[in-house]
Amino acid sequence: MIIDMKQLHGIYLVCGKTDLRRGIDGLANVVSQQYSLDPYSKSLFMFCGTRKDRFKALLWDGDGFLLLYKR
Numbered sequence: 001m002i003i004d005m006k007q008l009h010g011i012y013l014v015c016g017k018t019d020l021r022r023g024i025d026g027l028a029n030v031v032s033q034q035y036s037l038d039p040y041s042k043s044l045f046m047f048c049g050t051r052k053d054r055f056k057a058l059l060w061d062g063d064g065f066l067l068l069y070k071r
Contacts, residue, residue, distance in 0.1 A: 003044070003059065003066075010043040020049040020056055024065045027058045039065075 028039040045058045057068040
């Protein structure tokens with residue numbers, strides 16, 4: 001799957017350490033409660049963990065969430 005960067009409304013890098021054991025619901029709660037942003041917007045939210053070689057990204061693609069994990 002390829003993410004079309006032209007279709008995104010924004011890219012948000014969440015500063016600080018995020019517990020990467022969280023799933024879609026937990027990361028969507030971080031976006032909405034801590035940052036007062038809409039996780040259902042066409043925005044890409046990126047989270048870093050304790051280690052600097054791992055991150056997760058959350059994206060609403062219209063019919064569901066995409067959870068990307070890189071390590």
